[in-house]
Amino acid sequence: MTSSTRASASAEALPAPLLAVTSLALDADPSSPLIEDLSFTLDRGETLAIVGESGCGKSLTSLAVMQLLPTNLARSARGKIRLDGEDLTRMKPRQLQRLRGDRMAMIFQEPLTALNPVMSVGAQIAEVLRDHRGLSRAVALSRAETLLGMVGIPDPGARLGDHPHQLSGGMRQRVTIAMAMACEPDLIIADEPTTALDVTVQAQILRLLADLQARSGMAMIMITHDLGVVRQVADRMVVMYAGTMVEEGRVADVLTRPHHPYTAGLIAARPSGAFKQDGRKLNDIPGMVPAPSARPAGCLFQPRCAQARPDCAAARPEVAEDAGGTAPRRWRCFHPLNRPEPGEES
Amino acid sequence: MADAAVPRPAADRLRPALRFLGRRLLQALIVMLLVVLLNFSVLQLAPGDMISVLSGSSDMTAEQMVSLRAQYGLDQPWLARLGIYLFNLAQFDLGYSFRNAAPVATVIAERFPTTLILVVASVIVSLTVGTLMGVVAARRAGSLADLVLLAVALVFYATPSFVIAIVLILTFGVTLGWLPIGGLVTVGAGLTGWAWLADLVAHLILPVIALCTFYVAIYARLARASMLEVSSLDYVRTARAKGVPEWRVVYVHALRNALLPLVTMAGLQVSSLIGGAILVETVFGLPGMGRTAYDAIFERDTNLLLGVMFVSALCVVLVSLVVDLLYVLLDPRVSLE
Numbered sequence: 001m002t003s004s005t006r007a008s009a010s011a012e013a014l015p016a017p018l019l020a021v022t023s024l025a026l027d028a029d030p031s032s033p034l035i036e037d038l039s040f041t042l043d044r045g046e047t048l049a050i051v052g053e054s055g056c057g058k059s060l061t062s063l064a065v066m067q068l069l070p071t072n073l074a075r076s077a078r079g080k081i082r083l084d085g086e087d088l089t090r091m092k093p094r095q096l097q098r099l100r101g102d103r104m105a106m107i108f109q110e111p112l113t114a115l116n117p118v119m120s121v122g123a124q125i126a127e128v129l130r131d132h133r134g135l136s137r138a139v140a141l142s143r144a145e146t147l148l149g150m151v152g153i154p155d156p157g158a159r160l161g162d163h164p165h166q167l168s169g170g171m172r173q174r175v176t177i178a179m180a181m182a183c184e185p186d187l188i189i190a191d192e193p194t195t196a197l198d199v200t201v202q203a204q205i206l207r208l209l210a211d212l213q214a215r216s217g218m219a220m221i222m223i224t225h226d227l228g229v230v231r232q233v234a235d236r237m238v239v240m241y242a243g244t245m246v247e248e249g250r251v252a253d254v255l256t257r258p259h260h261p262y263t264a265g266l267i268a269a270r271p272s273g274a275f276k277q278d279g280r281k282l283n284d285i286p287g288m289v290p291a292p293s294a295r296p297a298g299c300l301f302q303p304r305c306a307q308a309r310p311d312c313a314a315a316r317p318e319v320a321e322d323a324g325g326t327a328p329r330r331w332r333c334f335h336p337l338n339r340p341e342p343g344e345e346s
Numbered sequence: 347m348a349d350a351a352v353p354r355p356a357a358d359r360l361r362p363a364l365r366f367l368g369r370r371l372l373q374a375l376i377v378m379l380l381v382v383l384l385n386f387s388v389l390q391l392a393p394g395d396m397i398s399v400l401s402g403s404s405d406m407t408a409e410q411m412v413s414l415r416a417q418y419g420l421d422q423p424w425l426a427r428l429g430i431y432l433f434n435l436a437q438f439d440l441g442y443s444f445r446n447a448a449p450v451a452t453v454i455a456e457r458f459p460t461t462l463i464l465v466v467a468s469v470i471v472s473l474t475v476g477t478l479m480g481v482v483a484a485r486r487a488g489s490l491a492d493l494v495l496l497a498v499a500l501v502f503y504a505t506p507s508f509v510i511a512i513v514l515i516l517t518f519g520v521t522l523g524w525l526p527i528g529g530l531v532t533v534g535a536g537l538t539g540w541a542w543l544a545d546l547v548a549h550l551i552l553p554v555i556a557l558c559t560f561y562v563a564i565y566a567r568l569a570r571a572s573m574l575e576v577s578s579l580d581y582v583r584t585a586r587a588k589g590v591p592e593w594r595v596v597y598v599h600a601l602r603n604a605l606l607p608l609v610t611m612a613g614l615q616v617s618s619l620i621g622g623a624i625l626v627e628t629v630f631g632l633p634g635m636g637r638t639a640y641d642a643i644f645e646r647d648t649n650l651l652l653g654v655m656f657v658s659a660l661c662v663v664l665v666s667l668v669v670d671l672l673y674v675l676l677d678p679r680v681s682l683e
Contacts, residue, residue: 068586093592101589108587113580118602118677128588163678179588 016085017041018186018219019065024079026060026243028072032292034060035243038079039319044186047213047220049234049251051227051266055289057243058223062189065221066106067096083187102132104187105180110196111172115164121148121175122160128182147178152208170201177208184216191223206232227270231255239263242289242300245319249329259329259336261307299334307335366682370670374663381659382652386431389648390424396444396646418444431652440656441649445642450653453638458657460530461627461634464557465619467550472558473612476565481601483566484573495566503563511556511629518552525552528631553630557623561615565608572604579603606677613669617662 019042026035035057042048050058063069065081067088081088083104088096108114116124125147126140135143141160148156151174164172173193180188190209194202210233213220222233230237230251237254239247239262247260258264265285287304290296296303298313305312311334320336322329397414400406406414415421419430434441440450483495519527526532526549537545576582577600585599586592624636635654642651673680 066587068583097586097589097591099589100587106584106587108580108584110580114584116581116585116599116603117679119599120678127590131589131591165679176584179584 018044018046018084019221020080020082021061021065022080022082024061024064024077024081026057026064026069026073026078027076028292033243033295034073034292035064037319038240038243038245040238040245040248042187042219042221044219045213045217046236047222047234049222049224049230049237050240051224051230051237052240053225053289056240058225058240059191061240062106062191062221062223065187065189066100066104067091068100068106098132101128101180101185102183103185104189105183105185107173107176107180107188107190107193109192111169111176112164112196114176115172117164120161120163121167122162125175125179125182128179132183143182144178147182148175150212151175151178151181152204153178169197170204173197173201173205174208177205177212181212181216185218187219187221188213189221189223192225193222194226194229195224202229209233227255227266239266242295243292244300244332245330246301246333247329247331250327253327253329257338259331259339260301260333261305261337262301264337265306299332307337309335362682370667374667377663378656378659382432382435382656383428385652385655386424386428389651392646394646395420396648399644399646435656440653443642443647443650443653445645445647446650450649453650454635454653454657457633457635457638460632461620461623461636463550464553464623464626464632464634465616467554468557468561468619469612469615471554472561472615473565473608475558476562477569477601477605477608479562479566480569480571481573481596481604484570484577485596487570487574492570496570499563499566501563502559503567505559506625507556507560508625508629510559511552511626514552514556515629525549527552530632553626553632556626556629557619561611564611568608568611569604572607573600576600576604602676606673609669609672609676613665616665620658620661 021041022039024035024038025033027033038057038061040048050061052058060069060073064077065088067074067081069077077089079089083099088099091099115121122141122144125144126135126137129135129140129143130137133140145156145160148159153159153171153174159167159171164175167175173196177193193209194205197205206229209220209222212218220233222229224230234251236249237251238245239254239260241262247254247258247263249259254263255267258267262285269284285304290300290303296313298315299305299308299317302308302312317332317334319330319332395415396418397406397411397420400414401411412421419427422430431441440454442448443450443453446453479495479499483492486492515527518525528549530546530549531537531542532545532549535545577596582595582600585595590599620635623634624640626632627634627637628640635658639651639654641647642654674682
């Protein structure tokens with residue numbers, strides 16, 4: 001089912017993308033940028049994974065798209081975020097409120113805290129339908145029951161009156177998914193939806209998301225640090241490092257032939273070694289993501305990079321692009337891996 | 347995993363509730379017994395009795411005093427009197443108030459409604475006003491409005507209720523002449539129906555404000571802190587992500603959770619007001635429980651004083667039970683077991 005959506009997504013490459021983020025930048029104060037010059041697009045029905053270590057700006061990116069940033073960060077936001085051509089950054093709060101939960105929805109990392117502890121799960125799902133569809137309480141609740149069944153909760157009618165603490169972690173995450181799916185949004189953002197769950201439940205939730213996506217044709221942004229998740233659900237991926245995009249491309253291309261040394265490091269750091277290549281056996285990337293206030297000169301990854309050369313510390317690399325037919329790639333590195341060196345290019 | 351559990355039959359869900367009530371009633375019985383023992387013993391330590399107060403206001407010979415003491419049973423050892431008191435109490439008999447020439451129960455039944463109205467009105471007003479102040483301050487935390495509200499709350503917190511009562515009387519009663527300055531109803535007006543109710547409310551406005559200010563301050567600060575804490579939680583963000591209108595995010599999703607600590611405070615307020623309204627009842631000349639206790643102390647009307655303290659303690663025990671039950675209703679995570 002996932003493969004069919006991938007095929008259809010690539011077939012209609014021409015129309016305007018569903019979501020276009022252009023030159024997004026955020027900072028807590030001007031001396032410590034949190035996100036710099038981030039651009040990516042997402043087509044209808046497509047799944048984009050955003051990957052990176054903790055603190056690289058993945059979650060901030062998702063909150064920025066939803067326009068749910070804390071006010072001090074929201075004030076600093078620059079760049080454009082277009083959903084179906086409309087710039088979300090210029091919308092009034094009421095317009096955004098009508099979009100959220102209806103055209104775009106979000107699934108959070110920790111389902112226990114993401115659900116209101118004193119409201120029944122039925123009421124929390126029905127609320128979305130009553131606000132956006134104007135359904136009556138009774139109709140909204142019966143629709144909520146259908147949704148709970150759809151996300152694989154057994155005996156959904158009896159679960160409607162349950163409160164979040166009465167459900168298991170996996171069941172709670174199914175509830176938040178039902179809530180996000182209620183109005184059949186065009187775009188769903190899943191911020192590490194399986195991180196807080198048991199490994200066996202993780203696989204079930206990922207299968208459920210892929211299945212729902214195939215049926216509804218919604219586009220999805222999957223925020224994760226797990227390359228296994230990326231490979232399982234995503235069509236394309238953006239690798240982020242220290243608030244910038246370092247590499248983007250189709251999942252199969254990026255995972256087999258990474259251009260950025262950071263991506264290569266992430267792949268090599270996988271315990272299974274499934275993407276091991278070239279005989280290099282890096283098990284971790286030395287060092288840590290620099291704090292926003294202590295970003296190095298030149299390339300942001302250069303202090304941790306095994307391939308760093310003198311010019312890497314001199315200037316920040318711009319995004320390089322290979323429009324290459326059906327599988328365009330972008331990267332931010334002076335000395336990309338798995339590419340012919342500039343001199344050898346014909 | 348909490349899989350498809352079969353809904354439990356009604357009897358099964360009722361059983362923990364009944365067990366809870368049974369346990370709490372037993373506890374209440376023990377508490378009340380201890381309260382009576384303590385009250386009775388402490389009152390024995392106070393020098394003088396009803397007869398010595400009487401003898402001070404009228405000429406009385408030593409023989410008359412001895413015979414009066416014998417007549418009222420005051421010559422018995424205190425343990426014997428305690429036994430008699432407990433025996434009567436077990437039959438719901440609070441004794442006789444000789445100063446009021448009426449059974450204690452009758453005197454209290456007459457005075458209790460005044461205090462009840464005062465307490466209920468104060469709790470409702472202070473909870474509403476305090477919570478609103480706290481929510482408004484929290485939503486604009488750090489702004490000028492927040493600072494002003496916090497300053498007002500601090501003044502309310504720091505000013506004793508009798509000072510506020512006197513200022514209110516001078517301002518609205520004496521200078522402006524808008525509201526009556528004492529009593530519960532206009533004496534001799536013989537009003538009925540709506541006119542009577544309006545008269546009663548007019549008499550209650552100043553005392554209720556005087557009783558409220560301190561608690562308004564407490565609720566405002568508590569609600570502000572609670573709202574600030576709750577507003578940063580994930581489910582408030584989820585509500586926004588669902589496109590819930592902002593007023594419902596604040597007043598339904600956040601406030602309902604933020605109210606929980608205030609319920610505990612409201613229980614404490616009821617408890618302390620029942621006995622603690624003495625000052626305000628005295629300033630406004632209201633015939634309530636506090637005033638009754640105050641008079642009973644000076645007249646050494648032991649039975650009446652014991653009765654007032656017994657009923658107050660009973661109220662406190664009942665209110666704490668109600669608060670616990672309210673918690674179960676408000677927070678589904680709290681269970682009776």
